[in-house]
Amino acid sequence: MPYSPFPKHAEILDSVKKILIYSYPIQAFAAYEFGTLVRWGPTSLGKRSTPTPTGLFHTNWKAKRTISTVDSTWVLPWAFNLDNFAGVSIHQFDLPGYPASHACARMLDTDAE
Known part of the structure; x- marks a missing residue:
């Protein structure tokens, strides 16, 4: 993956089927499968007043389209x-190029899908 700010391989993740890693400083994500980088791209994480929580999380449902629980006017395609x-x-x-969300991790359409 040319120009990736993330390592092409992370040996510590060799036994992990799939994982997404987000970086606040560079506002980017990395998708790994069994330790190999398979995709990376830009993101917009939570702004200072509503930061994206850090740590290990598991998704509990997904939808092709859903409505935000924070604001019912926000339609959210490809939600996990x-x-x-x-x-x-x-x-x-x-993606405005800086942390702007209300704690979510925003992605481009092709990356979120």
């Missing part, structure tokens, strides 16, 4: 829910 009570998910939405 992390915390429904807090309204945190991974989904497609505009």
